Amino acid sequence: MNTVELALKTMRVFLVDGSRLLNEGLSERLVELPGLEVVGEADNLADAVREIRLQTPDVVMLDVSLLGKSGLDLVNAVTREETAPFVMVLAGNVSGFEAGPDILLYKASSVASAVAILENLLRHFQASEES
Numbered sequence: 001m002n003t004v005e006l007a008l009k010t011m012r013v014f015l016v017d018g019s020r021l022l023n024e025g026l027s028e029r030l031v032e033l034p035g036l037e038v039v040g041e042a043d044n045l046a047d048a049v050r051e052i053r054l055q056t057p058d059v060v061m062l063d064v065s066l067l068g069k070s071g072l073d074l075v076n077a078v079t080r081e082e083t084a085p086f087v088m089v090l091a092g093n094v095s096g097f098e099a100g101p102d103i104l105l106y107k108a109s110s111v112a113s114a115v116a117i118l119e120n121l122l123r124h125f126q127a128s129e130e131s
Contacts, residue, residue: 011125012039013118014057014085016048016074026061029115036122049077056083058125061114063090088117 013036015026027038039055042048052060060078062071075087 009126010035010037011059011122012037012055012057013059013061014039014048014052014055015041015061016071017041017043017063017090026114030118033115033119033122035126036118045071045074048074052078052085053081057085059086059088059118059121061088061090061118086121088114088121090114 013030015038017026027041030036030038039057040051042051048062062074071089075089078084079087
């Protein structure tokens with residue numbers, strides 16, 4: 001009898017934040033999630049857009065409050081692509097986000113809240129791969 005192993009696709013996440021400490025802390029939490037891979041990090045608009053286009057992540061997690069106006073520009077740039085990733089924005093307020101991000105999470109929320117959202121997204125992502 002043959003045993004078939006189900007290989008679930010890995011959800012690829014790209015982090016964008018002006019604070020390397022937050023990126024590193026979040027990366028450390030995310031590597032604990034099986035099926036999720038942090039494929040890159042950037043702390044400015046130019047690097048983020050270039051790397052997101054190269055890495056083609058499934059999810060982009062962006063702290064717009066530290067990048068300011070350029071964070072809005074990044075959301076607009078990556079959501080217009082044909083292979084647009086799911087965009088999760090951490091922000092102090094919601095002004096300027098009439099369209100763009102798939103999830104808007106208040107910055108005051110904990111990293112644990114962001115990780116919980118990614119876990120749920122990962123379950124949905126893997127379930128869609130099975131069907």
